[in-house]
Amino acid sequence: MALDSKVPKGPIKDKWTDYKNKIDLVNPANKRHIDVIVVGTGLAGGSAAATLAELGYNVKAFAYQDSPRRAHSIAAQGGINAAKNYQGDGDSTYRLFYDTVKGGDYRSREANVYRLAEVSANIIDQCVAQGVPFARDYGGLLDNRSFGGVLVSRTFYAKGQTGQQLLLGAYSAMNRQIARGKIEMFNRHEMLDVVIVDGKARGIIARNLITGEIERHSAHAVVVGSGGYGNVYFLSTNAMGSNATAAWKIHKKGAYFANPCYTQIHPTCIPRSGDYQSKLTLMSESLRNDGRIWVPKNMEDVMAIREGRKQPTDLSEDERDYYLERRYPAFGNLVPRDVASRAAKERCDAGYGVNATGEAVYLDFASAFDRYGREQAKIHNIKNPTAEKIYELGQAIVEAKYGNLFQMYEKIVDQNPYKTPMMIYPAVHYTMGGVWVDYNLMTTIPGCYCIGEANFSDHGANRLGASALMQGLADGYFVLPYTIGDYLSDDIRTGKIPTDSKEFDAAEKEVTERINFFVNNKGTKSVDYFHKKLGKVMWDKAGMSRNAEGLTEAMAEIKAIREEFWKEVSVPGTAAEMNPELEKAGRVADFLELGELFAKDALVRAESCGGHFREESAELDGPQKGEAKRNDTDFAFVSAWEYKGEPADAVLHKEELEFKDIELKQRSYK
Amino acid sequence: MNLTLKIWRQKDSQAKGQMVDYKVTEISEHMSFLEMMDVLNEQLVNSGEEPVAFDHDCREGICGMCSMYINGEAHGPDRGITTCQLHMRMFNDGDTITIEPFRAAAFPVIKDLVVDRMSFERIQQAGGYISVNTSGNTQDANSIPISKHAADEAMDAATCIGCGACVASCKNSSAMLFVGAKVSQYALLPQGQVEAADRVKNMVAQMDLEGFGNCTNTGACEVECPKGISLENIARMNREYLSTTLKG
Numbered sequence: 001m002a003l004d005s006k007v008p009k010g011p012i013k014d015k016w017t018d019y020k021n022k023i024d025l026v027n028p029a030n031k032r033h034i035d036v037i038v039v040g041t042g043l044a045g046g047s048a049a050a051t052l053a054e055l056g057y058n059v060k061a062f063a064y065q066d067s068p069r070r071a072h073s074i075a076a077q078g079g080i081n082a083a084k085n086y087q088g089d090g091d092s093t094y095r096l097f098y099d100t101v102k103g104g105d106y107r108s109r110e111a112n113v114y115r116l117a118e119v120s121a122n123i124i125d126q127c128v129a130q131g132v133p134f135a136r137d138y139g140g141l142l143d144n145r146s147f148g149g150v151l152v153s154r155t156f157y158a159k160g161q162t163g164q165q166l167l168l169g170a171y172s173a174m175n176r177q178i179a180r181g182k183i184e185m186f187n188r189h190e191m192l193d194v195v196i197v198d199g200k201a202r203g204i205i206a207r208n209l210i211t212g213e214i215e216r217h218s219a220h221a222v223v224v225g226s227g228g229y230g231n232v233y234f235l236s237t238n239a240m241g242s243n244a245t246a247a248w249k250i251h252k253k254g255a256y257f258a259n260p261c262y263t264q265i266h267p268t269c270i271p272r273s274g275d276y277q278s279k280l281t282l283m284s285e286s287l288r289n290d291g292r293i294w295v296p297k298n299m300e301d302v303m304a305i306r307e308g309r310k311q312p313t314d315l316s317e318d319e320r321d322y323y324l325e326r327r328y329p330a331f332g333n334l335v336p337r338d339v340a341s342r343a344a345k346e347r348c349d350a351g352y353g354v355n356a357t358g359e360a361v362y363l364d365f366a367s368a369f370d371r372y373g374r375e376q377a378k379i380h381n382i383k384n385p386t387a388e389k390i391y392e393l394g395q396a397i398v399e400a401k402y403g404n405l406f407q408m409y410e411k412i413v414d415q416n417p418y419k420t421p422m423m424i425y426p427a428v429h430y431t432m433g434g435v436w437v438d439y440n441l442m443t444t445i446p447g448c449y450c451i452g453e454a455n456f457s458d459h460g461a462n463r464l465g466a467s468a469l470m471q472g473l474a475d476g477y478f479v480l481p482y483t484i485g486d487y488l489s490d491d492i493r494t495g496k497i498p499t500d501s502k503e504f505d506a507a508e509k510e511v512t513e514r515i516n517f518f519v520n521n522k523g524t525k526s527v528d529y530f531h532k533k534l535g536k537v538m539w540d541k542a543g544m545s546r547n548a549e550g551l552t553e554a555m556a557e558i559k560a561i562r563e564e565f566w567k568e569v570s571v572p573g574t575a576a577e578m579n580p581e582l583e584k585a586g587r588v589a590d591f592l593e594l595g596e597l598f599a600k601d602a603l604v605r606a607e608s609c610g611g612h613f614r615e616e617s618a619e620l621d622g623p624q625k626g627e628a629k630r631n632d633t634d635f636a637f638v639s640a641w642e643y644k645g646e647p648a649d650a651v652l653h654k655e656e657l658e659f660k661d662i663e664l665k666q667r668s669y670k
Numbered sequence: 671m672n673l674t675l676k677i678w679r680q681k682d683s684q685a686k687g688q689m690v691d692y693k694v695t696e697i698s699e700h701m702s703f704l705e706m707m708d709v710l711n712e713q714l715v716n717s718g719e720e721p722v723a724f725d726h727d728c729r730e731g732i733c734g735m736c737s738m739y740i741n742g743e744a745h746g747p748d749r750g751i752t753t754c755q756l757h758m759r760m761f762n763d764g765d766t767i768t769i770e771p772f773r774a775a776a777f778p779v780i781k782d783l784v785v786d787r788m789s790f791e792r793i794q795q796a797g798g799y800i801s802v803n804t805s806g807n808t809q810d811a812n813s814i815p816i817s818k819h820a821a822d823e824a825m826d827a828a829t830c831i832g833c834g835a836c837v838a839s840c841k842n843s844s845a846m847l848f849v850g851a852k853v854s855q856y857a858l859l860p861q862g863q864v865e866a867a868d869r870v871k872n873m874v875a876q877m878d879l880e881g882f883g884n885c886t887n888t889g890a891c892e893v894e895c896p897k898g899i900s901l902e903n904i905a906r907m908n909r910e911y912l913s914t915t916l917k918g
């Protein structure tokens with residue numbers, strides 16, 4: 001099948017408006033006869049479910065947690081972008097569009113990104129009307145902060161809990177519709193397959209996670225908003241349950257999977273402390289505004305620190321290597337996420353990591369304490385302040401800005417970051433790749449849509465901070481509710497979709513057989529054993545820096561782990577009860593396929609772009625020596641993979657990317 | 671360190687549960703409490719036994735899934751944190767640790783340490799929202815200024831994660847702190863004023879219907895709340911409630 005992105009004709013500024021004016025609508029009386037399934041209740045799924053229900057459709061929403069409020073979106077810290085230009089610093093729809101395309105290293109679809117920028121301002125209006133308590137200034141108006149990679153202040157925030165507050169807003173809108181009976185909420189339910197009837201998505205098979213019952217649910221359209229697949233690495237900043245199953249199941253039934261190798265590895269996370277580690281914790285990007293990143297210059301000091309003979313604070317300025325400032329004088333500690341992550345890896349690979357695992361660098365606030373302290377001393381007219389006084393005044397300012405993060409760090413690491421530098425290391429954080437969708441957010445299965453982090457649409461090869469929340473809510477509140485109407489207008493006379501068809505029988509049988517296999521297999525190894533093994537291959541060979549040899553090995557190794565998994569996995573308990581090990585088994589089985597496709601995609605993309613760094617594609621000399629080199633002649637396309645059985649046999653379809661409104665440039669942060 | 675764990679095991683909601691003893695060895699003080707539970711579960715899986723079911727997801731104190739009652743305290747001995755943020759350095763070699771689910775009539779046990787908190791959902795559905803359509807045709811976000819003080823106070827109330835520790839710590843199993851937090855968030859914002867009276871009435875009615883107990887001001891909820899939700903929110907809800915009943 002040829003890929004058709006269905007981008008409307010006309011100038012980029014008018015596309016969305018013209019499109020909305022021309023699409024077919026479903027009249028309110030007919031919406032009552034149409035059912036829509038929404039899988040996922042994060043920002044994307046939650047906002048979509050609430051809006052579709054409000055429009056009059058009958059919505060069935062699914063989440064594996066015990067409440068929509070607990071979706072992983074709840075954990076987002078920093079903020080949400082919107083082109084409001086409240087600060088009067090020259091922001092505009094075009095500038096947000098431009099920053100997002102450039103930040104994504106010119107690997108996203110222009111028309112989608114422009115639409116995202118266009119609806120961004122509405123999101124803030126909507127959320128304020130819902131009672132989201134965004135931060136305000138003393139005049140009572142909304143406050144903004146700035147985030148990496150941009151020159152304006154357009155990020156709205158609610159302390160360090162922006163995702164929580166936005167999700168609770170969408171949750172409250174859902175609750176209103178649940179109370180009216182327009183949303184039927186299925187908590188503790190996991191979608192395990194999509195059902196296709198006459199070529200269209202017409203329902204799902206789900207497992208009730210309390211009773212183990214397998215259920216059939218039908219609808220006229222299926223929307224998947226199940227989040228990202230970062231947990232393919234085992235360790236990531238994602239929630240423990242975050243998974244690819246819903247996205248992977250629709251892929252296996254015909255939805256193309258796009259750019260699986262585009263992953264964001266976030267530079268500022270708390271390092272791993274041992275083999276028992278179950279997840280990694282993010283320290284917000286905002287810390288890089290005031291923290292300076294370094295490792296010791298001399299190997300003797302590295303050893304002395306690891307063995308506890310020296311403290312980081314014992315090292316003088318000349319004994320420290322502020323490597324970001326050294327390598328990137330223009331941007332310094334504020335280079336984009338991918339660049340900062342690779343630079344940390346480079347130092348640690350060279351042996352300069354500062355903790356026992358050798359995988360940590362310092363994030364030091366000492367100069368911020370000093371700078372703010374002196375400034376405060378001036379403001380308060382303190383003559384000749386002592387070093388202690390300066391420190392005390394500076395510390396208070398840093399505490400007001402980042403107090404909750406410092407406290408979180410201390411609780412986990414048991415060191416006081418006001419007294420000694422923080423230790424950080426990059427960690428997997430976000431997946432830009434995902435299910436391929438057209439301009440309507442429809443996948444290559446008619447009637448099956450994909451929204452939020454689960455799709456590939458807006459961030460190209462790298463996502464800017466505070467843009468995922470924006471995309472999730474844009475998709476759910478403002479884009480999908482229009483585009484899905486155009487599709488559903490053909491279904492007003494279809495009537496209820498029966499669940500006693502042969503298609504439902506077949507899908508249910510497949511799901512049941514797989515579950516029975518797991519509980520009867522009685523192998524010798526736990527699910528986590530395989531998940532950790534997969535994670536290690538992914539991190540070592542398809543992590544921050546990749547090459548053809550490693551990726552080829554990764555494909556073979558993942559295949560071997562998968563084969564061992566299907567022989568040796570052990571799942572205690574039965575199918576007819578709450579069984580967390582069984583849930584994990586299903587998810588890891590899917591990760592074991594996705595991981596191999598990921599490596600294959602990374603192998604095919606023999607260029608460096610955004611978060612995807614191929615060692616073979618770096619600048620060889622000149623001032624940019626060693627930096628990533630993009631190749632627009634051969635790789636300005638989206639890779640969309642068609643499922644053909646084994647991941648290694650997947651077939652590549654290319655969506656060529658055209659840039660009519662933006663000039664392509666190599667990124668430089670020197 | 672080596673530890674003895676006394677854990678509540680219950681096959682399903684119908685079964686009668688009991689405390690069962692387990693031993694774990696070589697636990698690092700840097701592990702989180704849930705990582706220690708992972709070690710136990712891995713041990714159980716490898717010996718063919720059923721692992722202990724417990725709720726968790728984000729493991730960073732924000733989703734509100736985790737809910738263990740550890741040594742007689744909701745979320746364990748540390749303050750201002752959830753179960754998933756508790757670290758093993760709070761314990762000593764040789765300790766015996768008792769682990770139970772959050773207990774309340776309105777939180778029936780589903781399995782082992784997992785409880786059913788749908789009662790919280792129904793309370794939110796009874797009025798925990800502002801009736802505004804998600805059409806995008808609302809007025810500009812800056813058209814109603816809100817004092818920084820009110821916005822900050824609303825934010826403090828809104829940080830409740832819906833974990834239920836307040837209920838589990840209260841001898842009456844009262845949900846006043848949880849409900850008060852939501853009522854307060856909206857009461858402090860102009861957008862929430864329009865439906866304020868109905869909201870508090872409906873949410874309180876649902877709370878009573880679910881079988882949560884009365885508040886007798888012991889303050890145990892505030893002490894155990896991982897998010898520092900203050901008793902002031904209960905007082906504000908009481909004022910809101912009183913003013914609606916006075917108005918009739």
Ligand SMILES: Cc1cc2nc3c(=O)[nH]c(=O)nc-3n(C[C@H](O)[C@H](O)[C@H](O)COP(=O)(O)OP(=O)(O)OC[C@H]3O[C@@H](n4cnc5c(N)ncnc54)[C@H](O)[C@@H]3O)c2cc1C
Pocket residue numbers: 039040041042043044045046062063064065068070071072073074075076077078079080162163189190191192225226227228237238239242243245246282429430451452453454465466467468469470472
């Ligand atoms: C620590 C952290 C901080 C972040 N900070 C920011 C930030 O400051 N700004 C920003 O813009 N972005 C941030 N992000 C990224 C952003 O939070 C996510 O990309 C976004 O919230 C994803 O939303 P979503 O709705 O697509 O998916 P999610 O919120 O992940 O929701 C997925 C939903 O799908 C359900 N689900 C999954 N699988 C199934 C299944 N098989 N069956 C049924 N239901 C299923 C889940 O129950 C859940 O309801 C951050 C991410 C992390 C990890």
Ligand code: SF4
Pocket residue numbers: 829830831832833834835836837847848851894895896897898899
């Ligand atoms: S008030 Fe505190 S203890 Fe109660 S549910 Fe909310 S966060 Fe948990």
Ligand code: FES
Pocket residue numbers: 725726727728729730731732733734735736752753754755
């Ligand atoms: S697991 Fe999310 S709060 Fe503990």
